[in-house]
Amino acid sequence: MTHKVAILGASGYTGAELVRLISQHPTIEIAALSAERKAGMTMAQVFPHLRHLELPVLSKIGEIDFTGIDLCFCALPHKTSQEVIAALPQDLKIVDLSADFRLRDPDEYEKWYGNPHAALAQQKEAVYGLSEFYREEIKSARLVAGTGCNAATGQFALRPLIASGVIDLDDIILDLKCAVSGAGRSLKENLLHAELSEGYHGYAVGGTHRHLGEFDQEFSKIAGRPVKVQFTPHLVPANRGILATVYVKGDAQTIHQTLATAYADEPFIELLPFGEAPSTRHIRGSNFCHIGVAADRIEGRAIVIAALDNLTKGSSGQALQNANLMLGEEETTGLMMAPLFP
Incomplete structure (x- = not known):
């Protein structure tokens, strides 16, 4: 058909x-x-x-x-x-x-x-379009709202940890780097090559980024009480990719095992071996999200890093994943292409 x-x-x-x-x-x-x-x-x-x-x-x-x-x-x-x-x-x-x-x-x-x-x-x-967590609702939905690309990256790193209670919900720091295609195709002076190349900078500093609305909504829903993360995005001179580095209080091995259990059957979420960090160069052009966990030198703290392509898994790939569910197709159809490298 x-x-x-x-x-x-x-x-x-x-x-x-x-x-x-x-x-x-x-x-x-x-x-x-x-x-x-x-x-x-x-x-x-x-x-x-x-x-x-x-x-x-x-x-x-x-x-x-x-x-x-x-x-x-x-x-x-x-x-x-x-x-x-x-x-x-x-x-x-x-x-x-x-x-x-x-x-x-x-x-x-x-x-x-x-x-x-x-x-x-x-x-x-409207049904929130994070496929891995709203799969059944999406199947029967008429209107699905795709997530923000920054919001998706942070949620893949944090949702299972908030749901399982293995981290301190009042001490979550999310440091995120996003490629320039996340700002769209319209002409903007600050996105000109001479303005952007050879450096990167934070923006929407101090909690003004719109994707915080999604974090507040989704994390608070999971926890059953208000959860607010400290979040700063940065614009990097690359075409594609998001790298989210999340600092949390919790046991790193427990965090890694929690993510391993949560994503064991997810075709697009790859949890790396403990201590290994993901890179945007390894997910470019694909619908995969790579997640890594490492112990911090400070006892009782851990670092979770997630990487995805903002245009694919963060937007259009996610949209096609949702469409597959809505149309009764296998969720992975048309989306299992390998990342582009180098």
Whole structure:
């Protein structure tokens, strides 16, 4: 059986990544592609690395006939996404890659994103799209909200530890490095090569990063009480990858065993041997997340490091993983490609 899909916002990095992944999927066919400012152009013109594929011409969303389309990927900016999704057919399955439906509480959305939510009915039905932890809910969902790439990386490192009670919930420090593609494709002065290369810097310092809303929501839900992590992201001059270094209080061997048990049957989560640290170069272009655990020199403290590709496991790969679940396909279909190296 072939499933027909549409990709809205196909001219961005996550849209192009979806096209790349779906081109190798045996049962999903791309029936429509949208890009408002590049309507009428081909994907080969926008992304020459995809010129070998036979793809629909880019169109405006209003020009798409959703009849016969089984699922829609929305790779649109936040705020735009909620308005578009509210107007889509009610029987259409949707995987949203924006931030618009990640937070369940409308007040929390307004707090972190600065404007009232414009699609409250859809927000109520949305399922949080961290596949490994919401698998059963995703299977029956109409609307799935993909996680933030930073939020996904931190959660893979911490969710099992919070759930099992093996770390101090009031002393969690999350230091994260993210590649520049996480900022999107639009032109920004601070992302020019001369502004970014040969250095890296912290941003949203002091607890202002929007993905903290996801950490607060998910970690507090697991623990059954408020949990707030200390979080600082850094922008590094690389195209792809996120590396999250988490400092916690707890026994390192117990932490490693807890993660080993939690991820024993997960096809995309690889726990490294104790003491080994992951690298973004070993997950590039793949849907894998590598996690390492080491004991700190200070007794009773441990370091957990997680690495994933922000465009794949952190966004478009996760979106396809969710779509597989929603369409009744094997979860790993089209996603078991090896990482690119070097």
